[in-house]
Amino acid sequence: EPEVTQTPSHQVTQMGQEVILRCVPISNHLYFYWYRQILGQKVEFLVSFYNNEISEKSEIFDDQFSVERPDGSNFTLKIRSTKLEDSAMYFCASSERIYQETQYFGPGTRLLVL
Amino acid sequence: GESVGLHLPTLSVQEGDNSIINCAYSNSASDYFIWYKQESGKGPQFIIDIRSNMDKRQGQRVTVLLNKTVKHLSLQIAATQPGDSAVYFCAEAEYGNKLVFGAGTILRVKS
Numbered sequence: 001e002p003e004v005t006q007t008p009s010h011q012v013t014q015m016g017q018e019v020i021l022r023c024v025p026i027s028n029h030l031y032f033y034w035y036r037q038i039l040g041q042k043v044e045f046l047v048s049f050y051n052n053e054i055s056e057k058s059e060i061f062d063d064q065f066s067v068e069r070p071d072g073s074n075f076t077l078k079i080r081s082t083k084l085e086d087s088a089m090y091f092c093a094s095s096e097r098i099y100q101e102t103q104y105f106g107p108g109t110r111l112l113v114l
Numbered sequence: 115g116e117s118v119g120l121h122l123p124t125l126s127v128q129e130g131d132n133s134i135i136n137c138a139y140s141n142s143a144s145d146y147f148i149w150y151k152q153e154s155g156k157g158p159q160f161i162i163d164i165r166s167n168m169d170k171r172q173g174q175r176v177t178v179l180l181n182k183t184v185k186h187l188s189l190q191i192a193a194t195q196p197g198d199s200a201v202y203f204c205a206e207a208e209y210g211n212k213l214v215f216g217a218g219t220i221l222r223v224k225s
Contacts, residue, residue: 033211042218048212099209102148105157105160
Protein backbone atom coordinates (compact mmCIF):
# COMPACT_ATOMS: atom_id res chain seq x y z
CA GLU A 1 0.00 0.00 0.00
CA PRO A 2 1.48 3.39 -0.96
CA GLU A 3 2.52 5.54 1.96
CA VAL A 4 4.09 8.87 2.75
CA THR A 5 7.66 8.58 3.97
CA GLN A 6 9.72 11.11 5.90
CA THR A 7 13.39 11.51 6.74
CA PRO A 8 15.02 11.79 9.14
CA SER A 9 12.89 10.25 11.85
CA HIS A 10 14.72 12.31 14.47
CA GLN A 11 16.73 15.52 14.17
CA VAL A 12 18.59 17.32 16.91
CA THR A 13 19.93 20.78 16.13
CA GLN A 14 21.31 23.84 17.83
CA MET A 15 19.23 26.98 18.05
CA GLY A 16 19.89 29.22 15.06
CA GLN A 17 20.82 26.37 12.75
CA GLU A 18 19.01 25.53 9.55
CA VAL A 19 17.20 22.23 9.18
CA ILE A 20 15.62 20.56 6.19
CA LEU A 21 12.95 17.96 6.69
CA ARG A 22 12.24 15.67 3.80
CA CYS A 23 9.13 13.90 2.62
CA VAL A 24 8.22 11.63 -0.24
CA PRO A 25 4.48 11.93 -0.84
CA ILE A 26 2.36 9.19 -2.37
CA SER A 27 3.31 9.07 -6.03
CA ASN A 28 0.05 10.01 -7.74
CA HIS A 29 -0.83 12.71 -5.23
CA LEU A 30 -0.74 16.33 -6.29
CA TYR A 31 -1.32 18.18 -3.03
CA PHE A 32 1.22 18.27 -0.24
CA TYR A 33 1.08 19.54 3.30
CA TRP A 34 3.13 20.11 6.40
CA TYR A 35 1.69 19.97 9.88
CA ARG A 36 3.37 20.06 13.24
CA GLN A 37 2.51 18.74 16.67
CA ILE A 38 4.14 20.15 19.75
CA LEU A 39 4.35 17.50 22.45
CA GLY A 40 0.96 16.97 24.06
CA GLN A 41 -0.81 19.43 21.80
CA LYS A 42 -2.99 19.40 18.72
CA VAL A 43 -1.79 18.77 15.23
CA GLU A 44 -1.49 22.20 13.59
CA PHE A 45 -1.56 23.07 9.91
CA LEU A 46 1.51 24.82 8.55
CA VAL A 47 1.27 24.96 4.80
CA SER A 48 -0.22 23.39 1.70
CA PHE A 49 1.46 23.18 -1.68
CA TYR A 50 0.24 22.51 -5.19
CA ASN A 51 1.71 23.00 -8.62
CA ASN A 52 4.96 24.33 -7.17
CA GLU A 53 3.22 27.03 -5.24
CA ILE A 54 2.01 27.53 -1.70
CA SER A 55 -1.78 27.25 -1.66
CA GLU A 56 -2.35 28.24 1.91
CA LYS A 57 -0.25 28.87 4.99
CA SER A 58 -0.91 29.43 8.65
CA GLU A 59 0.31 32.17 10.97
CA ILE A 60 2.96 29.76 12.22
CA PHE A 61 4.51 29.56 8.76
CA ASP A 62 6.51 32.77 8.92
CA ASP A 63 9.56 33.89 6.95
CA GLN A 64 11.74 31.33 8.73
CA PHE A 65 9.90 28.54 6.97
CA SER A 66 9.97 27.58 3.32
CA VAL A 67 8.84 24.60 1.28
CA GLU A 68 10.10 23.21 -1.96
CA ARG A 69 9.55 20.38 -4.36
CA PRO A 70 13.09 20.04 -5.68
CA ASP A 71 12.33 17.10 -7.94
CA GLY A 72 9.47 14.84 -8.95
CA SER A 73 9.33 12.93 -5.72
CA ASN A 74 10.59 14.94 -2.74
CA PHE A 75 8.86 17.67 -0.78
CA THR A 76 10.91 19.57 1.78
CA LEU A 77 10.34 21.90 4.70
CA LYS A 78 13.20 24.21 5.59
CA ILE A 79 13.50 26.12 8.82
CA ARG A 80 16.17 28.77 8.30
CA SER A 81 17.09 29.67 11.86
CA THR A 82 15.58 27.29 14.36
CA LYS A 83 14.20 28.43 17.68
CA LEU A 84 13.59 26.42 20.82
CA GLU A 85 9.85 26.62 20.20
CA ASP A 86 10.26 24.90 16.83
CA SER A 87 10.78 21.64 18.71
CA ALA A 88 7.91 19.42 17.63
CA MET A 89 6.88 16.48 15.48
CA TYR A 90 6.60 17.57 11.87
CA PHE A 91 4.23 15.61 9.67
CA CYS A 92 4.06 15.60 5.93
CA ALA A 93 0.79 14.66 4.26
CA SER A 94 -0.45 14.31 0.72
CA SER A 95 -3.76 13.99 -1.08
CA GLU A 96 -4.80 13.14 -4.58
CA ARG A 97 -7.19 16.05 -4.95
CA ILE A 98 -7.91 19.14 -2.95
CA TYR A 99 -11.57 19.22 -2.09
CA GLN A 100 -13.03 16.85 0.48
CA GLU A 101 -10.11 14.55 -0.02
CA THR A 102 -8.34 12.34 2.46
CA GLN A 103 -4.90 13.51 3.52
CA TYR A 104 -2.49 10.69 4.25
CA PHE A 105 0.19 11.39 6.81
CA GLY A 106 3.77 10.26 7.08
CA PRO A 107 5.35 8.94 10.28
CA GLY A 108 6.80 12.32 11.20
CA THR A 109 10.18 13.83 12.01
CA ARG A 110 10.82 14.62 15.63
CA LEU A 111 12.78 17.88 15.75
CA LEU A 112 14.56 18.90 18.92
CA VAL A 113 16.13 22.33 19.08
CA LEU A 114 18.68 22.82 21.85
CA GLY B 115 -11.58 31.76 16.10
CA GLU B 116 -13.18 28.65 14.69
CA SER B 117 -11.95 25.48 16.30
CA VAL B 118 -12.64 21.82 16.77
CA GLY B 119 -12.86 20.48 20.29
CA LEU B 120 -13.37 17.17 22.04
CA HIS B 121 -15.59 16.55 25.03
CA LEU B 122 -13.72 13.69 26.71
CA PRO B 123 -9.98 13.61 26.94
CA THR B 124 -9.79 9.93 28.03
CA LEU B 125 -12.10 7.02 27.39
CA SER B 126 -11.58 3.61 28.99
CA VAL B 127 -13.53 0.64 27.67
CA GLN B 128 -13.51 -3.06 28.20
CA GLU B 129 -12.30 -5.22 25.35
CA GLY B 130 -15.25 -6.29 23.25
CA ASP B 131 -17.41 -3.33 24.19
CA ASN B 132 -18.35 -0.58 21.77
CA SER B 133 -16.61 2.79 22.01
CA ILE B 134 -18.02 6.18 21.19
CA ILE B 135 -15.71 9.15 20.79
CA ASN B 136 -17.29 12.56 20.44
CA CYS B 137 -16.22 15.78 18.80
CA ALA B 138 -17.79 19.23 18.66
CA TYR B 139 -16.95 21.62 15.89
CA SER B 140 -17.71 25.30 15.72
CA ASN B 141 -17.19 26.22 12.08
CA SER B 142 -20.60 25.87 10.47
CA ALA B 143 -18.97 26.28 7.07
CA SER B 144 -16.94 23.08 7.46
CA ASP B 145 -18.05 20.51 4.92
CA TYR B 146 -15.62 17.66 5.37
CA PHE B 147 -14.68 15.74 8.49
CA ILE B 148 -12.10 13.08 9.18
CA TRP B 149 -11.21 10.81 12.05
CA TYR B 150 -7.59 9.89 12.57
CA LYS B 151 -5.97 7.44 14.95
CA GLN B 152 -2.54 8.19 16.32
CA GLU B 153 -0.40 5.64 18.10
CA SER B 154 2.55 6.73 20.18
CA GLY B 155 5.41 8.03 18.04
CA LYS B 156 3.52 7.62 14.78
CA GLY B 157 1.71 9.85 12.36
CA PRO B 158 -2.07 10.22 12.19
CA GLN B 159 -3.63 7.24 10.49
CA PHE B 160 -6.81 7.75 8.48
CA ILE B 161 -9.84 5.91 9.85
CA ILE B 162 -12.91 7.27 8.14
CA ASP B 163 -14.26 10.48 6.66
CA ILE B 164 -17.63 12.00 5.98
CA ARG B 165 -18.88 14.81 3.82
CA SER B 166 -21.43 17.32 4.98
CA ASN B 167 -24.11 15.97 2.65
CA MET B 168 -24.18 12.76 4.70
CA ASP B 169 -25.11 12.05 8.30
CA LYS B 170 -23.71 8.55 8.63
CA ARG B 171 -20.96 6.51 7.10
CA GLN B 172 -19.78 3.04 7.97
CA GLY B 173 -16.45 1.33 7.59
CA GLN B 174 -15.00 -1.83 8.95
CA ARG B 175 -16.01 -1.84 12.65
CA VAL B 176 -16.27 1.95 12.60
CA THR B 177 -19.16 4.32 12.04
CA VAL B 178 -19.04 8.09 11.86
CA LEU B 179 -22.13 10.13 12.62
CA LEU B 180 -22.50 13.77 11.70
CA ASN B 181 -25.12 16.04 13.22
CA LYS B 182 -24.89 19.38 11.49
CA THR B 183 -27.73 20.86 13.53
CA VAL B 184 -25.70 20.73 16.72
CA LYS B 185 -22.31 20.63 15.02
CA HIS B 186 -21.37 17.28 16.48
CA LEU B 187 -19.35 14.39 15.13
CA SER B 188 -18.90 10.97 16.67
CA LEU B 189 -16.84 7.88 15.99
CA GLN B 190 -18.22 4.53 17.00
CA ILE B 191 -15.91 1.55 17.22
CA ALA B 192 -17.60 -1.83 17.47
CA ALA B 193 -16.12 -4.67 19.52
CA THR B 194 -13.17 -2.59 20.68
CA GLN B 195 -9.86 -4.42 20.67
CA PRO B 196 -6.58 -3.76 22.50
CA GLY B 197 -5.08 -2.64 19.19
CA ASP B 198 -7.60 0.19 19.11
CA SER B 199 -5.85 1.87 22.04
CA ALA B 200 -4.55 5.18 20.73
CA VAL B 201 -5.34 8.88 20.56
CA TYR B 202 -8.22 9.70 18.25
CA PHE B 203 -8.49 13.06 16.53
CA CYS B 204 -11.32 14.55 14.60
CA ALA B 205 -10.46 17.12 12.00
CA GLU B 206 -12.55 19.42 9.87
CA ALA B 207 -12.06 21.31 6.66
CA GLU B 208 -13.89 24.11 4.99
CA TYR B 209 -13.64 24.37 1.23
CA GLY B 210 -9.96 23.86 0.57
CA ASN B 211 -7.26 21.78 2.10
CA LYS B 212 -6.44 23.00 5.56
CA LEU B 213 -7.37 20.51 8.24
CA VAL B 214 -8.22 21.84 11.70
CA PHE B 215 -7.65 19.19 14.32
CA GLY B 216 -9.33 18.68 17.64
CA ALA B 217 -7.42 18.18 20.85
CA GLY B 218 -7.66 14.38 20.79
CA THR B 219 -9.24 11.67 22.93
CA ILE B 220 -7.21 8.90 24.48
CA LEU B 221 -8.88 5.52 24.10
CA ARG B 222 -7.71 2.85 26.54
CA VAL B 223 -8.92 -0.68 26.04
CA LYS B 224 -8.85 -2.92 29.10
CA SER B 225 -8.38 -6.64 28.58
